[in-house]
Amino acid sequence: MVQAWYMDGSAEDQRKPHRLEPDRPVTEQQLSELGVHAFKLDADSYETDPELAKIRKENNYSWMDIITIHKDTLPNYEQKLKIFYEEHLHLDDEIRYVLEGSGYFDVRDKEERWIRISMKKGDMITLPAGIYHRFTLDENNYIKAMRLFVGEPVWTPYNRPADKYDARTKYLQFLEQKA
């Protein structure tokens, strides 16, 4: 099960866990009410895993690549990390599957509080179009992740404020229905 918790408001190193004190864990059920879904897969067998193949088929995740985020391998490493950690949304779902290493996805809850989701080897996550979020490496400074997409990928991040986009309006409607 993926681990998630409410964050403290400290401006300390973004790579630290930033757990609120006292701890306020967030369950997968709470995440799913925000439209965020988490799965556990066998990352050692990703090339032949029938479970991954089924998820891709059922959700039309026809496109995929693998990104390795490490200072020695990713061009413009510092700049990219900065972009990933700016609060933003996308017009499409963001789907990531951790093959090695670890990192954090942060998402806003209905009251705009940050929830930190700890992603480790074998964790897959889907973030809905229109949700405000960000990503950071953790203190291990390394992640290798599969990026999945329906059709040709569009990576554009729309930094907050991005409320004028249809994807945002639809996401807010989704949250309303859940309330």
Ligand SMILES: CSCCC(=O)/C(O)=C/O
């Ligand atoms: C772990 S993949 C890098 C983060 C990313 O691709 C993204 O779009 C963050 O919002």
Ligand SMILES: [Fe+2]
């Ligand atoms: Fe993103």
